[in-house]
Amino acid sequence: MKNDKDKKQISRRDFLKVMGAAGAAAAGMTACGSGGGSSRQSANSEVPAGSMTYRDLTGDTVSLLGYGCMRWPMKPSADGKSETVDQERVNELVDYAIAHGVNYFDTSPLYCQGFSEEATGIALDRHPRDKYFIATKLSNQRLYGSGLRGKALEEASIGMYREPFERLRTDYIDYYLFHILGMGNGLEEMRGRVYDSGMADFLMKEREAGRIRKLGFSFHGDVRVFDYMLQESGIPWDFVQIQLNYSDWRHATGINVNAEYLYGELAKRRIPAVIMEPLLGGRLSKVHDHVVTKLKQREPDRSVASWAFRFAGSFPDVLTVLSGMTYMEHLQDNLRTYSPLQPLTQEEFAFLQETAELMAQYPTVPCNECQYCMPCPYGIDIPGVLLHYNKCVNEGNILASGRDTRYREARRAFLVGYDRSVPKLRQANHCIGCNQCVSHCPQSIDIPAELHRIDDYVESLKQETL
Known part of the structure; x- marks a missing residue:
């Protein structure tokens, strides 16, 4: 169930149970009444406008394609010794995304060497505030890791919480998350960061005051933490962010948990899922040549990446699928996939599970290029x-x-x-x-x-x- 490596084919009944309403949901939630069209488009075709697929699972109408702001384009800093965000290119990407229906932007104090929130805020502030939703996070794992506990951790965490409002140029955060719960010491670290620090009570009060509109958490690691947060936390979650893609559905590696279990637990509680790593940090767009051949034989006009995005978007309780789109061509390709979404068929779902089993035979390192390991004190890239x-x-x-x-x-x-x-x-x-x-x-x-x-x-x- 959780990290079970069972490779049996999904049955028709299981598929319909998991995917059942996806087709109707995609058709009914697409802007401008264009849900009935096909997204089977050439990678070089015109990017459609006005046909983004939306999901209305939290009371907000959210674009199925969400912008993950972890991988903004960078450029050398003025002193030539480091890098900084290329704000001009960020503005261009954000403008294009909003013009084509994207309205969910996910950032964190840790992304882009600490520059992401500021860069995201500058780009978004050039648009009306009601045209987009901002998601950011309480990334206090490093505060905890540095030895802060109790009151000291609470004060530092509250300071971390307050800083993004200025950087993002807003007086409220639409979607706020406890960041990567389940890492480190699992339950012990979660309790320290969330409860012993007082931040659970603090953030619920901030939600009541309207400075946070929706409260959630993102999960990696110890499944006991995930189960605790859903079953025993005492917090009514508005959404939860999980890692989901066709490889991790049943073939999660390391301490990660099969997405089939994570999504299933959320779906039965009707908690909307925000999806991270639909491409496994780009690895599902850079698959083995044998896998590329297999995918291209079926759909020559689709990009390799589009298969992964269709997989993630086809589940009806998915609110939005995050993609860290550094380049315009990545943004355009993903827009084609979700404008509108053509949900996977039962046969295509089974095909991707076969593909995942094939990929598991190749000894790649499961690096998602998230940059959390950086900077290395010895300068290693x-x-x-x-x-x-x-x-x-x-x-x-x-x-x-x-x-x-x-x-x-x-x-x-x-x-x-x-x-x-x-x-x-x-x-x-x-x-x-x-x-x-x-x-x-x-x-x-x-x-x-x-x-x-x-x-x-x-x-x-x-x-x-x-």
Whole structure:
């Protein structure tokens, strides 16, 4: 049920129970009465306006495509020593998204090295406040991790809560969340951050006062925390944010929980689900070449990513599906998928489960490029290293033996690509195993172990000892 690896095909009855109202919901909730159209469009077709699919599950009419503000485009800072948000490009993306029906924007004090809320607020403030919903989070996990407890944690957390109002240029937050509950020490950490700090009572009072309109939490990790928050927390949740995609539906890795269980528990309580990581940090748009061929044989005109977005959006109790769209082409592709949504058929759902089983055979590292592990105190580009490795896995350029007929080609592709994508001073060989990154990873990756494994592979390629 929870992390069960049962790979049986979903039955028609189970499918209809889970997906049943999705088609009707999508048709009935699409703007301008255009719910009956097809979203089967070429990746280069015109982006439709006025046909976004909406969900009305919280009393708000929310776009099925939500903007995740974790991955705003960055540019070098004025001193050339770091990066800052490229505000001009953010404004362009936000303007385009709103013009095409997107009205839910999700940020956090931690995103984009702490710059996301400010950048999001600047971009949104150029539009009428009633044209969009703002979601942000109480990201006090690092306050807890630094040793703050009780009253000290409460004061610091209240300070963290108050800061976004100015950065987001608003006097109320539409959707406010306790951030990534379930991480760290599980139940103990959750109780410290939520209850012992007094923040549960504080935020419920803020909701009563109208400074928070909807209260929820986002979940990663220990399923006991998820169950406690739904069954015993004493908090009437307006929504819950979970990781859901066709790979994690039944094949969640590490301490993550199968989305089939998470969504099912929310649906039976009629708690709307906000979906994060529908693409697994982009991994479901950068799948193995064999998987790409399989998807393209069925739908040549659809992007690989669109399959994942259709999967996440097809469930009727999903309020919105977040996507961290750094580039205009990502935004446009997702708009095509949800303008309007064409829900999955039973047969397509089964096909994606077969695809997930195929993908599970490839040894990629489950990095979602969330950047929570950054900055590394030793300057390592952790996501860059892991993503290059995954890219080579997907392209068939990770080999077990130097005797492989493709050895020379694969060796060159890995080493040349590694130096091009990750500067030498930021590569895996500089990891000393300090473990600072491990507790911040929502996918529970043993990052130092993976970096050392990748570095060993690199050295074997360089020395030709594979």
